[in-house]
Amino acid sequence: MGNMNPTQTWTALLHGRDLLEATLENGTCRLRLIGCEALLQQVRALRERHGDDPQSWALPAGSGHTDMLIRELILKRRGEWDFPYKDAEICHCRLVATVIVDQAIVTGAHTPEVVSRWTSASTSCGTCRPDVEKIIAYRLGKTS
Ligand code: FES
Ligand SMILES: [Zn+2]
Structure with a gap:
Protein backbone atom coordinates (compact mmCIF):
# COMPACT_ATOMS: atom_id res chain seq x y z
CA MET A 1 0.00 0.00 0.00
CA GLY A 2 2.97 2.33 -0.59
CA ASN A 3 3.96 2.44 3.05
CA MET A 4 7.08 4.63 3.15
CA ASN A 5 7.86 3.76 6.75
CA PRO A 6 7.61 -0.01 6.98
CA THR A 7 8.03 -1.94 10.18
CA GLN A 8 11.48 -3.44 10.56
CA THR A 9 12.36 -6.39 12.78
CA TRP A 10 15.68 -7.80 13.97
CA THR A 11 15.97 -11.12 15.75
CA ALA A 12 18.57 -13.06 17.70
CA LEU A 13 17.58 -16.61 18.52
CA LEU A 14 18.82 -19.60 20.42
CA HIS A 15 16.40 -22.27 19.28
CA GLY A 16 14.06 -23.47 22.01
CA ARG A 17 15.72 -21.29 24.66
CA ASP A 18 16.00 -17.57 24.02
CA LEU A 19 14.43 -15.07 21.69
CA LEU A 20 15.41 -11.45 21.43
CA GLU A 21 13.54 -9.30 18.94
CA ALA A 22 13.52 -5.58 18.25
CA THR A 23 10.81 -3.98 16.11
CA LEU A 24 11.01 -0.44 14.79
CA GLU A 25 7.68 1.11 13.92
CA ASN A 26 7.10 4.83 13.35
CA GLY A 27 10.38 5.63 15.02
CA THR A 28 9.61 3.67 18.16
CA CYS A 29 11.60 0.59 19.05
CA ARG A 30 9.84 -2.22 20.89
CA LEU A 31 11.54 -5.26 22.37
CA ARG A 32 10.26 -8.79 22.65
CA LEU A 33 12.10 -11.05 25.00
CA ILE A 34 11.59 -14.71 25.80
CA GLY A 35 14.24 -16.63 27.65
CA CYS A 36 16.31 -17.27 30.71
CA GLU A 37 16.65 -15.06 33.75
CA ALA A 38 20.23 -14.14 32.82
CA LEU A 39 19.08 -12.72 29.48
CA LEU A 40 16.19 -10.82 31.06
CA GLN A 41 18.49 -9.25 33.63
CA GLN A 42 21.19 -8.31 31.15
CA VAL A 43 18.67 -6.70 28.80
CA ARG A 44 16.99 -4.89 31.68
CA ALA A 45 20.32 -3.34 32.68
CA LEU A 46 21.04 -2.24 29.09
CA ARG A 47 17.58 -0.65 28.75
CA GLU A 48 17.94 1.21 32.02
CA ARG A 49 21.31 2.57 30.95
CA HIS A 50 20.86 3.12 27.20
CA GLY A 51 17.12 3.05 26.45
CA ASP A 52 14.89 0.71 24.48
CA ASP A 53 16.68 0.83 21.13
CA PRO A 54 19.47 -1.79 20.85
CA GLN A 55 21.18 0.52 18.37
CA SER A 56 22.51 2.54 21.30
CA TRP A 57 23.35 -0.31 23.65
CA THR A 98 25.46 -23.74 9.31
CA VAL A 99 22.75 -22.89 11.81
CA ILE A 100 23.51 -26.09 13.75
CA VAL A 101 27.17 -25.13 14.08
CA ASP A 102 26.29 -21.55 14.98
CA GLN A 103 23.79 -22.56 17.65
CA ALA A 104 26.33 -24.98 19.14
CA ILE A 105 28.83 -22.11 19.36
CA VAL A 106 26.27 -19.84 21.04
CA THR A 107 25.44 -22.67 23.47
CA GLY A 108 29.09 -22.96 24.48
CA ALA A 109 31.16 -24.82 21.87
CA HIS A 110 34.01 -22.33 21.64
CA THR A 111 36.67 -24.51 19.98
CA PRO A 112 36.57 -26.46 16.68
CA GLU A 113 37.07 -29.68 18.67
CA VAL A 114 33.94 -29.13 20.75
CA VAL A 115 31.95 -28.07 17.69
CA SER A 116 32.99 -31.34 16.02
CA ARG A 117 32.02 -33.36 19.07
CA TRP A 118 28.60 -31.74 19.35
CA THR A 119 27.67 -31.50 15.68
CA SER A 120 30.01 -33.91 13.78
CA ALA A 121 31.03 -31.00 11.53
CA SER A 122 34.70 -31.16 10.36
CA THR A 123 35.05 -34.83 11.26
CA SER A 124 35.81 -36.08 7.75
CA CYS A 125 37.84 -34.18 5.12
CA GLY A 126 38.32 -31.11 7.32
CA THR A 127 37.76 -28.58 4.53
CA CYS A 128 35.04 -26.84 6.51
CA ARG A 129 37.13 -26.39 9.65
CA PRO A 130 38.50 -22.90 8.76
CA ASP A 131 34.91 -21.72 8.26
CA VAL A 132 33.92 -23.16 11.64
CA GLU A 133 36.89 -21.31 13.15
CA LYS A 134 35.75 -18.07 11.52
CA ILE A 135 32.28 -18.39 13.00
CA ILE A 136 33.71 -19.11 16.46
CA ALA A 137 35.95 -16.04 16.22
CA TYR A 138 33.05 -13.89 15.02
CA ARG A 139 30.72 -15.07 17.75
CA LEU A 140 33.39 -14.47 20.38
CA GLY A 141 33.73 -10.91 19.08
CA LYS A 142 37.28 -11.32 17.81
CA THR A 143 38.16 -9.22 14.79
CA SER A 144 39.54 -10.95 11.67
S1 FES B 1 34.50 -32.59 7.05
FE1 FES B 1 33.22 -30.85 6.71
S2 FES B 1 33.28 -30.62 4.54
FE2 FES B 1 34.45 -32.41 4.88
ZN1 LIG C 1 19.34 -18.03 27.94
Whole structure:
Protein backbone atom coordinates (compact mmCIF):
# COMPACT_ATOMS: atom_id res chain seq x y z
CA MET A 1 0.00 0.00 0.00
CA GLY A 2 2.97 2.33 -0.59
CA ASN A 3 3.96 2.44 3.05
CA MET A 4 7.08 4.63 3.15
CA ASN A 5 7.86 3.76 6.75
CA PRO A 6 7.61 -0.01 6.98
CA THR A 7 8.03 -1.94 10.18
CA GLN A 8 11.48 -3.44 10.56
CA THR A 9 12.36 -6.39 12.78
CA TRP A 10 15.68 -7.80 13.97
CA THR A 11 15.97 -11.12 15.75
CA ALA A 12 18.57 -13.06 17.70
CA LEU A 13 17.58 -16.61 18.52
CA LEU A 14 18.82 -19.60 20.42
CA HIS A 15 16.40 -22.27 19.28
CA GLY A 16 14.06 -23.47 22.01
CA ARG A 17 15.72 -21.29 24.66
CA ASP A 18 16.00 -17.57 24.02
CA LEU A 19 14.43 -15.07 21.69
CA LEU A 20 15.41 -11.45 21.43
CA GLU A 21 13.54 -9.30 18.94
CA ALA A 22 13.52 -5.58 18.25
CA THR A 23 10.81 -3.98 16.11
CA LEU A 24 11.01 -0.44 14.79
CA GLU A 25 7.68 1.11 13.92
CA ASN A 26 7.10 4.83 13.35
CA GLY A 27 10.38 5.63 15.02
CA THR A 28 9.61 3.67 18.16
CA CYS A 29 11.60 0.59 19.05
CA ARG A 30 9.84 -2.22 20.89
CA LEU A 31 11.54 -5.26 22.37
CA ARG A 32 10.26 -8.79 22.65
CA LEU A 33 12.10 -11.05 25.00
CA ILE A 34 11.59 -14.71 25.80
CA GLY A 35 14.24 -16.63 27.65
CA CYS A 36 16.31 -17.27 30.71
CA GLU A 37 16.65 -15.06 33.75
CA ALA A 38 20.23 -14.14 32.82
CA LEU A 39 19.08 -12.72 29.48
CA LEU A 40 16.19 -10.82 31.06
CA GLN A 41 18.49 -9.25 33.63
CA GLN A 42 21.19 -8.31 31.15
CA VAL A 43 18.67 -6.70 28.80
CA ARG A 44 16.99 -4.89 31.68
CA ALA A 45 20.32 -3.34 32.68
CA LEU A 46 21.04 -2.24 29.09
CA ARG A 47 17.58 -0.65 28.75
CA GLU A 48 17.94 1.21 32.02
CA ARG A 49 21.31 2.57 30.95
CA HIS A 50 20.86 3.12 27.20
CA GLY A 51 17.12 3.05 26.45
CA ASP A 52 14.89 0.71 24.48
CA ASP A 53 16.68 0.83 21.13
CA PRO A 54 19.47 -1.79 20.85
CA GLN A 55 21.18 0.52 18.37
CA SER A 56 22.51 2.54 21.30
CA TRP A 57 23.35 -0.31 23.65
CA ALA A 58 26.97 -1.03 24.55
CA LEU A 59 28.27 -4.24 22.99
CA PRO A 60 28.68 -6.94 25.67
CA ALA A 61 32.25 -8.12 26.08
CA GLY A 62 31.52 -11.56 27.52
CA SER A 63 31.30 -14.90 25.73
CA GLY A 64 28.19 -16.39 27.33
CA HIS A 65 25.11 -17.15 25.23
CA THR A 66 23.35 -14.01 26.46
CA ASP A 67 26.33 -11.86 25.46
CA MET A 68 26.35 -13.44 22.00
CA LEU A 69 22.61 -12.99 21.45
CA ILE A 70 22.64 -9.38 22.62
CA ARG A 71 25.69 -8.61 20.49
CA GLU A 72 23.91 -10.16 17.48
CA LEU A 73 20.82 -8.02 18.04
CA ILE A 74 22.82 -4.80 18.46
CA LEU A 75 24.89 -5.42 15.34
CA LYS A 76 21.83 -6.38 13.27
CA ARG A 77 20.03 -3.26 14.47
CA ARG A 78 23.05 -1.13 13.49
CA GLY A 79 23.28 -2.84 10.10
CA GLU A 80 26.74 -4.14 11.04
CA TRP A 81 26.00 -7.86 11.38
CA ASP A 82 28.36 -9.61 8.98
CA PHE A 83 28.18 -13.32 9.65
CA PRO A 84 31.31 -14.85 8.11
CA TYR A 85 29.71 -17.84 6.38
CA LYS A 86 26.72 -17.34 4.10
CA ASP A 87 25.76 -20.80 2.82
CA ALA A 88 23.09 -22.90 4.51
CA GLU A 89 25.27 -26.01 4.78
CA ILE A 90 28.75 -25.71 6.23
CA CYS A 91 29.95 -29.33 6.35
CA HIS A 92 29.26 -31.16 3.12
CA CYS A 93 30.77 -34.47 4.26
CA ARG A 94 28.51 -34.74 7.31
CA LEU A 95 25.65 -32.64 5.90
CA VAL A 96 25.72 -30.22 8.83
CA ALA A 97 23.73 -27.02 8.49
CA THR A 98 25.46 -23.74 9.31
CA VAL A 99 22.75 -22.89 11.81
CA ILE A 100 23.51 -26.09 13.75
CA VAL A 101 27.17 -25.13 14.08
CA ASP A 102 26.29 -21.55 14.98
CA GLN A 103 23.79 -22.56 17.65
CA ALA A 104 26.33 -24.98 19.14
CA ILE A 105 28.83 -22.11 19.36
CA VAL A 106 26.27 -19.84 21.04
CA THR A 107 25.44 -22.67 23.47
CA GLY A 108 29.09 -22.96 24.48
CA ALA A 109 31.16 -24.82 21.87
CA HIS A 110 34.01 -22.33 21.64
CA THR A 111 36.67 -24.51 19.98
CA PRO A 112 36.57 -26.46 16.68
CA GLU A 113 37.07 -29.68 18.67
CA VAL A 114 33.94 -29.13 20.75
CA VAL A 115 31.95 -28.07 17.69
CA SER A 116 32.99 -31.34 16.02
CA ARG A 117 32.02 -33.36 19.07
CA TRP A 118 28.60 -31.74 19.35
CA THR A 119 27.67 -31.50 15.68
CA SER A 120 30.01 -33.91 13.78
CA ALA A 121 31.03 -31.00 11.53
CA SER A 122 34.70 -31.16 10.36
CA THR A 123 35.05 -34.83 11.26
CA SER A 124 35.81 -36.08 7.75
CA CYS A 125 37.84 -34.18 5.12
CA GLY A 126 38.32 -31.11 7.32
CA THR A 127 37.76 -28.58 4.53
CA CYS A 128 35.04 -26.84 6.51
CA ARG A 129 37.13 -26.39 9.65
CA PRO A 130 38.50 -22.90 8.76
CA ASP A 131 34.91 -21.72 8.26
CA VAL A 132 33.92 -23.16 11.64
CA GLU A 133 36.89 -21.31 13.15
CA LYS A 134 35.75 -18.07 11.52
CA ILE A 135 32.28 -18.39 13.00
CA ILE A 136 33.71 -19.11 16.46
CA ALA A 137 35.95 -16.04 16.22
CA TYR A 138 33.05 -13.89 15.02
CA ARG A 139 30.72 -15.07 17.75
CA LEU A 140 33.39 -14.47 20.38
CA GLY A 141 33.73 -10.91 19.08
CA LYS A 142 37.28 -11.32 17.81
CA THR A 143 38.16 -9.22 14.79
CA SER A 144 39.54 -10.95 11.67
S1 FES B 1 33.28 -30.62 4.54
FE1 FES B 1 33.22 -30.85 6.71
S2 FES B 1 34.50 -32.59 7.05
FE2 FES B 1 34.45 -32.41 4.88
ZN1 LIG C 1 19.34 -18.03 27.94
